[in-house]
Ligand code: PRP
């Protein structure tokens with residue numbers, strides 16, 4: 254019998270919340286922290302620990318069948334991927350922030366400025382809609398440090414508690430979108446796997462209901 258391959262974030266806050274919901278729906282994982290793959294003991298499921306940004310492509314290619322992932326990552330890299338369920342946890346927003354000391358009167362102030370981000374498509378769409386041309390600088394982590402080291406004038410990243418912005422003397426000036434964890438599904442799923450997925454989805458729905 255084939256197993257449903259579920260991708261979750263390798264490390265970080267979404268990882269903890271993802272493992273928690275799997276546990277809550279009764280899927281127990283033999284979790285060696287350094288393993289990239291683990292099997293469930295009591296359900297036809299395998300969990301793959303992957304980098305967030307890689308997950309949309311793995312879904313498209315059918316390398317994994319489903320994923321617990323931030324909606325913001327799908328908006329950036331996987332617009333055509335189906336969302337089976339919104340999960341209500343790991344909420345955040347994708348924002349543009351600038352140094353506290355910078356005067357800011359609106360999005361036009363970003364014209365010609367350098368923006369550091371891990372979400373180039375999302376920012377570019379937003380700038381295009383507002384008729385603003387900026388220079389994007391793509392970096393993959395610790396984005397908030399960029400203005401302090403002279404790499405950029407502004408940043409665009411996810412904000413949750415706001416503490417990373419605060420620590421780096423940045424202020425949020427534009428909120429591009431709001432996001433939460435979702436259950437995303439590969440476009441290429443066998444009927445056998447669809448059946449496992451619907452069992453999981455049923456359990457998720459009842460757990461989420463209980464959390465309300
Ligand atoms: C994430 C994100 C922000 C921060 C937001 O970074 O990129 O920097 O969390 O959370 P906060 O508003 O609660 O501070 P993470 O710690 O995952 O590290 P990374 O950016 O280096 O991947």
Ligand code: MG
Nearest residue numbers: 394395396397
């Ligand atoms: Mg960060």
